[in-house]
Amino acid sequence: MYILGIESSCDDTSAAIICDGVVLSNVIANQEVHAKYGGVVPELASRAHQQNIVPVVDQALSRAGIEKEDLSAIAFTKGPGLMGSLLVGTSFAKSLALGLNIPIIGVNHMQAHILAHYIKDPESKQPPFPFVCLTISGGHTQIVKIDNHFKMEILGETIDDAVGEAFDKSAKILGLPYPGGPLIDKYAKLGNPKAFRFSKPKVGDLDFSFSGLKTGILYFIQKKVKENPEFIEENLYDVCASIQHTIVEILMDKLKNTVQITNIKHIAIAGGVSANSEIRKRLVLAEKHWGWTTYIPKFEYTTDNAAMIAITGYLKFLQNEYSPMSTSAKARLKVTE
Structure with missing residues (x-):
């Protein structure tokens, strides 16, 4: 059973092949055009996806050692994300599936980040149900309770900015290039x-807020630079360490609250910010200090990638959950949808 996964929610074009839960290939084409703008430009992103998607899918099939005719289904990101980018992946998946006469499977990008833990890999352990997942990325910060592969409940989330944005905006304040996290x-x-x-x-026990922290960092840097124009250059490492320490402390505080409230000690992380070395280190320490069992994804499955889309499609395929050709991309989509 071969599933082709296609991911095009933001600025990475990715295609992956999974066979019975095992990743055979996971190809990602990054878009460097956005760096000079300090963030992703939606129109440029969708154009780059159009250029990249055919060679990326072709490379994924080649690395997996199969032909397109061997595919059982095509899974694609239907949302959330940038509408123009999503449309490229959605349209390509539908067209290829029609040509091959195989089903399509629309995938929730945020669910896929969580379900990346179920990629079969001898180096990784799969969390048992129920477990709690801290989903942290440039666009999302959520604590989600997972009862089964597709039954999820949001326990807490950010009331303003996402943690990835807090990292990137702090980096921008320091004059670092994008992406700064x-x-x-x-x-x-x-x-x-x-x-x-x-x-x-100070927000709810399981909710997050990062807008005030960003403002505090901005005012702090402005004040210090006014006193000493060389402040950033002379203290860059300490400032970065202090910012990261504060953000990770916020995340860990919320996880501790979650464990106290739910009594669930199986804790996973997912999303692009889960690649951060400090949060990974703190979770490993949490196993020793608080008796948690933690689940940390491999680096290649943290940022946006098609392997997580393919494994989610595979799990849906096993339940015969196919999508109609009328399925449309959705810029906004909750993890529970």
């Missing part, structure tokens, strides 16, 4: 996380 992680390893203090927002 990975650079903060890199420089934080060389700095003192206790060098500077940033206040943590």
